Amino acid sequence: MVGEYRGTMIIGRVGLDSSSRIAFQSHAHSDHFVSGEVIFSTRATKHLSHLRKGGFYRETEFGKTFYLGDYKAKLYPAGHMLGSAGIKIWLENGTLFYTGDTKWYKLRTAEKSRFPRADFLVIEATFGVPVFTFPSPREAEKKLVAFVEEALDRGRRPTLYVNQTGKAQEVMKILEVHGYTVRPSRTMLKVARVYTKFGIRFGNVDKDGDVVLRSYRSPRVENSLSPWELMVSGFGGLKLSNHADFWELMKIVEKVKPEKIFTVYGFADEFAKILGGLGYEARPIGRDQVLPKS
Ligand SMILES: [Zn+2]
Known part of the structure; x- marks a missing residue:
């Protein structure tokens, strides 16, 4: 999500969510798609990416050491969507973790995230300011169900606007658990079929479903929504987000205990300043950034 502030991160000749001959792709959202001769990713990311693009993917498993070019590396579940991964890399002068x-x-519908210790941390900052304080996923889920129930009680069909890859499947699963049928788009269904290959089934798809799921639009659309329509996003009316909010980002920082922090995407400048104020050595990184390797 949020493609405008795209960092290009290269270490040696290896790209992190950046195109390079040898590249690592963290997950299957299109603003993280990369090209390269070899793209390292999880198996789920490979299958989900192949719905939209080609490319030679080398599958890697969570927790297994492998070599990303010259560097020893290991993937950790990132918790953002099915197959999403952070990566720890052993550099000459210490370890680096990219979230x-x-x-x-x-x-x-995502694996439980895990975060290792590392000397350098490259952390996303999509919601890297304290104004972004989200309810827990379970609280957000209750609000979602209350919204759906209210609409149905009044004889209206609720419509939810969601990102078609990841968020749509999370919402489908939540609604299944709470006994509602859904009418997703064709794209959402295609993605859901890949999720099913990885053991996440959806038994509530119905072409006359209780809840209509439509593709996420820009936050500006929010003003023109009817009372029975809701944007499910950290930027929307219902803050069920698959990104860490500010406080979750802080927990990640504390867990990784880095000596140096680099912030990327979204509120990278602001988050780096806040971290600086808390005594961390932090700076934002932007386009065409070559990370220090020695
Ligand atoms: Zn994403």
């Missing part, structure tokens, strides 16, 4: 897009709290 990709990440979530501290467990979502129903």
Whole structure:
């Protein structure tokens, strides 16, 4: 999500969510798509990406050491969507952990995130300011169900606007758990079929479903929504987010205990300043950034 502030992160000749001959792709959102001769990713990320793009993907498993070019590396579940991964890399002068897009709290359709210790931390800052304080996924879920119930009680069909990859499947699963049928878009269904290959089934798809799921639009659309329509996003009316909010990002920082922090995406400048104020050595990184490797 949030493609405008795209960092290009290269270490040696290896790209982190950046195109390079050898590249690592953290997850299957299109603003993280990369090209390269070899793209390292999880198996789920490979299958989900192949719905939209080609490319030679080398599958890697969580927790297993592998070599990303010259560097020893290991993937950790990022909790952002199915297959999303952070990566720890052993450099000459210490270890680096790149979060990709990440979530501290467990979502129903994503693996539980894990964060290792590392000397350098490259952390996403999509919601890197304290104004972004989200309810826990379970609280957000209650609000979602209350909204759906209210609409149905009044004889209206609720419509939810969601990102078609990841968020749509999370919402489908939540509604299934609470006994509602859904009418997703064709794209959402295609993505859901890949989730099913990885054991996440959806038994509530119905072409006359209780709840209509539509593709996420820009936050500006929010003003023109009817009372029975809701944007499910950290930027929307219902803050069920698959990104860490500010406080979750702080928990990640405390867990990784880095000596130096680099912030990327979204509120990278602001988050780095806040971290600086808290005594961390932090700076934002932007386009065409070559990370220090020695
Ligand atoms: Zn993402």
